[in-house]
Every structure is written in C-alpha cells, then in structure tokens.
Amino acid sequence: MKKWLSLSTLCVVLLIGGCNTGNDQQEPKEEVNGEDTQEDPSTEQTPEDEDAEQEGEDEGVQNNEDFLAVEDEFTKDFLVETEVEPGFHQMRGKLDGFEMLIPENGIISDLLHDIENDKAETVIFTFNNHLEKKQYNVKLMYQSQYSGDWKQNYLNVFKDEVGFDGEYEYAEANGLEIYHESYEDEDEYGPVLKYFSYLFSKHRNQAISYEFIAVCQGGEDCTQSLEEEAEIAEKLMYSIRLLDQ
Numbered sequence: 001m002k003k004w005l006s007l008s009t010l011c012v013v014l015l016i017g018g019c020n021t022g023n024d025q026q027e028p029k030e031e032v033n034g035e036d037t038q039e040d041p042s043t044e045q046t047p048e049d050e051d052a053e054q055e056g057e058d059e060g061v062q063n064n065e066d067f068l069a070v071e072d073e074f075t076k077d078f079l080v081e082t083e084v085e086p087g088f089h090q091m092r093g094k095l096d097g098f099e100m101l102i103p104e105n106g107i108i109s110d111l112l113h114d115i116e117n118d119k120a121e122t123v124i125f126t127f128n129n130h131l132e133k134k135q136y137n138v139k140l141m142y143q144s145q146y147s148g149d150w151k152q153n154y155l156n157v158f159k160d161e162v163g164f165d166g167e168y169e170y171a172e173a174n175g176l177e178i179y180h181e182s183y184e185d186e187d188e189y190g191p192v193l194k195y196f197s198y199l200f201s202k203h204r205n206q207a208i209s210y211e212f213i214a215v216c217q218g219g220e221d222c223t224q225s226l227e228e229e230a231e232i233a234e235k236l237m238y239s240i241r242l243l244d245q
C-alpha cells in the first residue's frame with residue numbers, strides 16, 4: 001500500500017505542476033552563473049522581508065492563487081453549466097457518457113485525458129484547498145459498454161489497482177449500483193485519504209470507476225479527517241450520472 005501511495009502522490013504533484021504550466025502562472029527563475037554581482041542596496045533583503053517571503057511560500061500547495069475551471073482553456077470545454085451550486089460547476093465527458101459536479105477551481109489535465117476507440121474515456125482533474133494546505137486528485141474511467149458477466153472481475157481488479165484488500169460497501173443511487181470504500185494512510189508529506197468506487201448502470205451496460213485522493217502538503221500544519229474528506233468524495237461521487245447515448 002505504501003508503494004501505491006508514493007506513486008499516487010507523485011502523480012498528483014506532477015499533475016498540478018502540469019496544470020500550473022498550462023496556465024502560464026509559473027515565473028521564470030533567475031540563473032546565477034557563478035559570477036560576483038554588485039547588489040543594489042535598495043533591493044537588499046531585510047530579516048523582515050525574508051520572514052514575509054517565507055510566509056508566502058508556506059501558503060498553498062504550488063502558489064497562492066486558485067486556477068479557475070472557467071478560465072482554463074481545456075477544462076472549460078467540459079463545462080455544461082456553471083455555478084449549479086455555490087463552488088461547483090457541472091461537467092460532461094467528451095463521449096457524452098457521464099456528467100458530474102466539478103469544483104470551481106478544478107482543472108482537467110489535457111496531458112492525462114484519453115479516449116480509446118470512442119468507447120472508453122479517462123478524465124483526471126485536480127483542485128486545492130490552499131487554506132488547509134491540501135491537494136485533491138480525482139480520476140474517472142468511463143466505459144460505454146462492458147460485459148455484465150465480468151462485473152465481479154472488474155471489481156476485483158479495481159481493488160488491486162487501488163491497493164485495498166477488504167470488502168466493498170454497496171449503495172444504489174441515480175439508477176446506479178455503487179460499490180465503494182475508503183482508507184487512510186500516511187506518506188512522506190503527511191496523511192493521505194483514498195476513496196474509490198465502481199458505478200454500474202442498472203439499465204445499460206455502462207460503468208465508471210471513480211478514485212479520489214486527498215493529500216496533505218503542509219506537513220504538521222495539515223490534518224486529515226476521514227469523515228470530512230469522505231463527505232467531499234461522496235458529494236462528487238453521488239453527483240455522477242451515466243447518460244443515454
């Protein structure tokens with residue numbers, strides 16, 4: 001399980017870094033060539049300046065600003081309705097197979113979005129809670145057709161992929177059969193929550209897997225509550241609708 005957590009955390013960090021680059025928010029770093037330079041006294045940092053700079057670096061995960069879904073060129077093409085409720089938009093997959101809520105600061109990665117044979121689609125989006133120094137990663141894998149005889153195989157393989165060896169909880173909602181569970185652990189950055197589910201349409205051979213990862217990025221300044229993070233995970237999960245095609 002620890003190996004999976006390390007890989008997942010690395011994926012989240014790389015993903016956010018890619019989103020930042022795509023939104024042109026990174027500032028170029030000044031290179032030093034080893035030559036002595038004469039500093040302008042007016043630009044010399046005081047201890048107070050250094051303290052303020054350190055405080056700024058400690059805020060947020062990558063920077064101090066959110067990237068908004070409606071402002072991101074790739075993400076906004078998925079939005080079908082904005083501000084459906086405070087803090088959330090409605091998004092739809094490119095195969096028109098599913099809809100769900102996405103936080104207003106959720107960013108869909110163009111690098112990791114994939115459509116296979118017009119039958120399967122992978123969507124990954126991330127969002128941050130800068131105040132609490134948390135980072136969230138959501139991965140969806142939609143299938144427009146699957147064999148009902150293989151449902152249990154799908155569930156077993158999915159458990160192996162997420163590193164879980166227990167039993168699923170079962171629920172029904174929105175015309176879906178939902179198999180879900182969660183666990184929490186720690187990695188080198190702090191607590192990690194994993195919430196995951198497989199959702200099958202009760203009326204059509206459609207299915208979608210859902211993975212939600214909450215990662216602390218603030219060290220001792222960041223705490224995770226399984227119950228509180230699960231509420232966010234379940235809000236997004238229960239907003240999923242599989243659409244007629």
